[in-house]
Amino acid sequence: MKYVDAFRALSRHRTDQIVVTSAGHSCQAWWEATKDSTRTFYLGASMSLSTMFASGLAVAQPNLKIWAFMGDGAFCMNPGTLMVERQMNLPNLTHILVSNRTYGGTLNAELPNVDHNDYAAIAHAMGIDRVFTFSSLEQIEAEFPPIVRANVPAYTFIVLEVEPLTDELGSPAIDLEAVELKFRFGRHIEQLTGANIFGVRL
Amino acid sequence: MPDGIPSIGRLVADELASCGVKLVTSLPDNWLMDVIRTVDTDKRFIHVPVNREEAAIGLCSGAYFGAMGSAALMGASGFMTVVYAITKINYTYEVPVFMLLTLRGVVGDLQKHHVSNGLYLLPVINAINMPYQIVEKRSDLAMISHCYRHSRTFSRPTAVIFTKEVLVGRGA
Numbered sequence: 189m190k191y192v193d194a195f196r197a198l199s200r201h202r203t204d205q206i207v208v209t210s211a212g213h214s215c216q217a218w219w220e221a222t223k224d225s226t227r228t229f230y231l232g233a234s235m236s237l238s239t240m241f242a243s244g245l246a247v248a249q250p251n252l253k254i255w256a257f258m259g260d261g262a263f264c265m266n267p268g269t270l271m272v273e274r275q276m277n278l279p280n281l282t283h284i285l286v287s288n289r290t291y292g293g294t295l296n297a298e299l300p301n302v303d304h305n306d307y308a309a310i311a312h313a314m315g316i317d318r319v320f321t322f323s324s325l326e327q328i329e330a331e332f333p334p335i336v337r338a339n340v341p342a343y344t345f346i347v348l349e350v351e352p353l354t355d356e357l358g359s360p361a362i363d364l365e366a367v368e369l370k371f372r373f374g375r376h377i378e379q380l381t382g383a384n385i386f387g388v389r390l
Numbered sequence: 391m392p393d394g395i396p397s398i399g400r401l402v403a404d405e406l407a408s409c410g411v412k413l414v415t416s417l418p419d420n421w422l423m424d425v426i427r428t429v430d431t432d433k434r435f436i437h438v439p440v441n442r443e444e445a446a447i448g449l450c451s452g453a454y455f456g457a458m459g460s461a462a463l464m465g466a467s468g469f470m471t472v473v474y475a476i477t478k479i480n481y482t483y484e485v486p487v488f489m490l491l492t493l494r495g496v497v498g499d500l501q502k503h504h505v506s507n508g509l510y511l512l513p514v515i516n517a518i519n520m521p522y523q524i525v526e527k528r529s530d531l532a533m534i535s536h537c538y539r540h541s542r543t544f545s546r547p548t549a550v551i552f553t554k555e556v557l558v559g560r561g562a
Contacts (some may be wrong), residue, residue, distance in 0.1 A: 208452075229455070234478055240448025241479070247413060247436060248456020268441035276438060365485045376456055383457035
């Protein structure tokens with residue numbers, strides 16, 4: 189499954205979800221698929237913290253539904269993140285692990301133990317029940333919508349098996365300053381929830 | 391703790407609650423255990439023990455975008471592992487995060503494995519221009535609120551660093 193095609197397929201099934209992307213290609217691919225800069229927070233190069241960031245937002249705003257992308261390069265740095273995510277068991281959080289078997293942001297450099305890593309098995313071993321793997325566009329079209337719509341009081345972990353991203357991008361990478369991204373995203377959350385994130389300081 | 395004298399955990403918890411902290415993330419340091427155990431059982435807080443200190447930074451940063459006050463409890467060693475996370479997330483995006491740390495490796499700390507923290511903790515914090523206050527007496531615990539609010543004003547990280555005396559000694 190092509191990387192960007194997978195992201196386009198997911199985006200077609202997005203309704204009101206807030207999205208947090210990880211470093212490198214998930215950021216670029218989601219931007220390519222959506223051009224969204226208000227309902228998405230592009231968390232650049234955090235080295236595995238996208239889902240913890242998303243968990244903080246999810247626990248603070250339980251009525252928001254949140255998808256958090258993480259590349260498997262980041263996941264290899266910090267698989268223990270699943271322990272915390274399982275412990276929190278936030279029903280409004282879906283962790284989408286993008287498995288392209290490379291460090292995509294660094295010219296698709298090789299991951300450690302790449303032939304043997306079984307991310308779904310790791311998730312099961314952490315006690316996570318809602319684990320789903322998608323490896324084709326047809327499977328996404330058939331099986332992803334009911335997972336998204338399900339009203340299940342438990343955290344969801346999805347493995348997206350894709351090919352490494354090569355030259356599929358048709359537009360340049362998102363070119364917004366980090367602080368502008370912060371305010372675009374935060375103002376949107378304020379509008380959605382009525383929460384006062386930034387306040388008024390004179 | 392003698393009757394009538396609140397524990398350090400209770401005092402810190404009250405101070406955190408007074409400035410609107412709801413989410414508390416933690417990794418243990420022996421000196422912080424009374425604080426961690428107190429917030430764990432205090433219904434005013436959502437306490438999340440995490441797998442590594444960077445996770446605490448990620449959680450607190452995300453909670454900020456949900457307008458939930460937060461604090462990250464960690465030891466000096468833990469802080470030394472989060473410099474990349476706070477410079478990448480909290481400085482780059484200008485996202486406040488508030489940390490409670492321990493001043494390890496200084497005079498009075500008999501643990502040899504904290505010598506490096508005694509040598510490098512404060513120089514590292516100074517190198518990234520992170521505001522902090524060292525709290526040496528319980529009467530200075532109001533610094534928690536002051537530093538928390540400063541992180542919100544400054545839109546970057548701030549820290550309170552506790553001495554051994556205030557956390558596990560008399561520290562009056």
